[in-house]
Amino acid sequence: MSQSADILIIGGGLSGTMLAVQLLRLPVRRKVLIIEPRNELGRGEAYSAVELGHTLNGNAARMSVDPDNPDDLTQWLTEHIAGGGWPESAEQNVPVSELFPPRGLFGVYVQQRLVEARRVGARYGSSVEHIRAEVVDLQVDADSVQLTLSNGQSLSGFCAVLATGMFPAARTPQKASSGLNAAALDPWDVAAMRQLDPQSTVMIIGSGLTMVDAVVSLEQAGHRGPIEVFSRHGLLPHVRRQPPVWIDFLGSDHSLRTPRQLLRELRRQCRAAIAQGIDWQAPLDTVRVHIARLWSQATDVQRRQFVRHVRPWWESHHHRSPPLSAKLVERLHKEGRLRIHAASFKGLEPREDGSVGIRIRRRGESETCVVQGAALINSSGIEYDWRRVARPLPQQLLVRGLVQSGPLALGIAAAVDGAVLDAEGRAASRLFAMGPPLRGMWWESTAVTDVALQAKALAARLSGRG
Numbered sequence: 001m002s003q004s005a006d007i008l009i010i011g012g013g014l015s016g017t018m019l020a021v022q023l024l025r026l027p028v029r030r031k032v033l034i035i036e037p038r039n040e041l042g043r044g045e046a047y048s049a050v051e052l053g054h055t056l057n058g059n060a061a062r063m064s065v066d067p068d069n070p071d072d073l074t075q076w077l078t079e080h081i082a083g084g085g086w087p088e089s090a091e092q093n094v095p096v097s098e099l100f101p102p103r104g105l106f107g108v109y110v111q112q113r114l115v116e117a118r119r120v121g122a123r124y125g126s127s128v129e130h131i132r133a134e135v136v137d138l139q140v141d142a143d144s145v146q147l148t149l150s151n152g153q154s155l156s157g158f159c160a161v162l163a164t165g166m167f168p169a170a171r172t173p174q175k176a177s178s179g180l181n182a183a184a185l186d187p188w189d190v191a192a193m194r195q196l197d198p199q200s201t202v203m204i205i206g207s208g209l210t211m212v213d214a215v216v217s218l219e220q221a222g223h224r225g226p227i228e229v230f231s232r233h234g235l236l237p238h239v240r241r242q243p244p245v246w247i248d249f250l251g252s253d254h255s256l257r258t259p260r261q262l263l264r265e266l267r268r269q270c271r272a273a274i275a276q277g278i279d280w281q282a283p284l285d286t287v288r289v290h291i292a293r294l295w296s297q298a299t300d301v302q303r304r305q306f307v308r309h310v311r312p313w314w315e316s317h318h319h320r321s322p323p324l325s326a327k328l329v330e331r332l333h334k335e336g337r338l339r340i341h342a343a344s345f346k347g348l349e350p351r352e353d354g355s356v357g358i359r360i361r362r363r364g365e366s367e368t369c370v371v372q373g374a375a376l377i378n379s380s381g382i383e384y385d386w387r388r389v390a391r392p393l394p395q396q397l398l399v400r401g402l403v404q405s406g407p408l409a410l411g412i413a414a415a416v417d418g419a420v421l422d423a424e425g426r427a428a429s430r431l432f433a434m435g436p437p438l439r440g441m442w443w444e445s446t447a448v449t450d451v452a453l454q455a456k457a458l459a460a461r462l463s464g465r466g
């Protein structure tokens with residue numbers, strides 16, 4: 001069976017869905033197919049969350065999916081709450097714009113925007129259809145793009161967009177049947193955590209926002225035992241506060257380029273803010289809009305320096321924790337139930353008594369040692385290197401030479417307009433990418449605001465309006 005469309009969107013998480021929304025809003029007749037194995041569009045991994053405690057890491061004022069209306073989420077939430085939705089929001093006791101919504105609810109918001117855009121699109125004769133399958137292969141010829149799906153179906157289109165998102169290390173399928181992930185619990189699987197002895201020791205690898213989610217899951221599951229967290233630098237994400245506006249110091253000085261210069265200036269600005277009684281988060285937050293420019297202008301050597309020396313601090317200071325989750329982590333830390341260890345994971349240690357053993361090396365020590373617990377959670381992040389992602393599509397695209405790795409092997413390479421670069425470095429005319437696969441091109445290419453901006457620009461490009 002074969003179907004054809006103008007635009008084939010591969011992946012129906014936030015990126016694919018927002019691209020469809022933006023396409024539907026344009027007065028150009030389009031038939032769009034979104035190929036997504038999940039049964040709902042607009043959710044992906046992040047917004048399929050079912051626990052109310054798994055919230056966005058920014059407040060409503062920061063998480064609009066509409067680049068033309070920063071208040072879009074706040075307005076939607078205001079109506080939703082007024083209609084009786086999310087009654088628990090009253091407990092946060094803050095204005096709607098300052099609420100940190102559950103990620104599952106954010107998924108509902110995205111879906112609602114798709115429903116509305118479908119109505120608008122229908123006026124122009126445009127449509128979006130969800131095909132439930134995984135794309136396992138893709139070929140491009142002079143006239144079209146052809147997709148092969150996991151169910152044997154094939155699709156053809158004028159062009160295709162890779163909106164395949166992130167491949168979490170915590171769930172990278174190549175390890176599903178053996179190794180770390182077979183031994184580890186899913187950070188969001190509260191039901192599995194309920195099976196644990198509540199007083200048992202749980203070990204978590206990684207100390208970023210996924211760890212914070214995992215701690216929320218454990219709490220929700222009734223776990224009350226020790227939690228041992230291992231990460232290379234032992235850094236916890238800072239809590240997100242609402243800092244006042246600070247001068248855009250990078251906007252007014254484009255001579256600041258190298259990681260060293262930038263860091264020195266940022267520290268100076270933070271000290272100046274603190275001296276005035278202003279939160280250090282204020283200067284830091286002005287950096288956000290310049291990251292894509294700074295990263296794309298940097299040399300590979302500078303990018304490597306940044307990744308090696310600055311990244312752990314960038315992650316813990318920039319990717320901050322929502323206040324309620326941060327409060328829980330802080331409480332458990334103070335009570336001594338949660339301990340953070342600066343140590344790198346060296347491998348699993350087989351055990352026969354039903355417990356899990358891991359070999360670690362503590363920072364500053366040369367010897368390794370084994371620690372054990374009743375369960376292990378892998379929160380060690382995302383696999384951005386497509387050569388290591390054992391899914392059929394990334395593998396096939398690399399084998400066919402249709403894509404090449406992006407800078408520092410982070411995702412894939414693309415031109416400024418999202419057209420992917422093939423193995424020879426030529427920009428494709430029919431194959432585009434957006435969101436997390438472009439991590440190497442822009443460094444920050446995964447957050448809601450990044451995805452929303454890219455969706456709008458790419459929709460305009462695909463409609464000949466960019």
Ligand SMILES: Cc1cc2nc3c(=O)[nH]c(=O)nc-3n(C[C@H](O)[C@H](O)[C@H](O)COP(=O)(O)OP(=O)(O)OC[C@H]3O[C@@H](n4cnc5c(N)ncnc54)[C@H](O)[C@@H]3O)c2cc1C
Pocket residue numbers: 010011012013014015016035036037038043044045046047055056057058103133134135136163164165166393434435436446447448449451
């Ligand atoms: C747990 C978690 C929490 C997050 N929280 C925040 C937050 O609070 N704030 C924020 O700004 N950002 C957050 N993010 C970042 C978030 O990922 C992005 O905002 C957004 O989800 C990226 O959307 P996406 O559609 O590109 O990727 P994804 O959400 O990963 O969706 C990609 C989709 O593509 C599908 N897919 C992959 N390969 C194929 C294929 N071959 N064929 C068909 N379909 C395919 C997958 O099934 C998936 O549904 C979070 C991310 C995670 C994982």
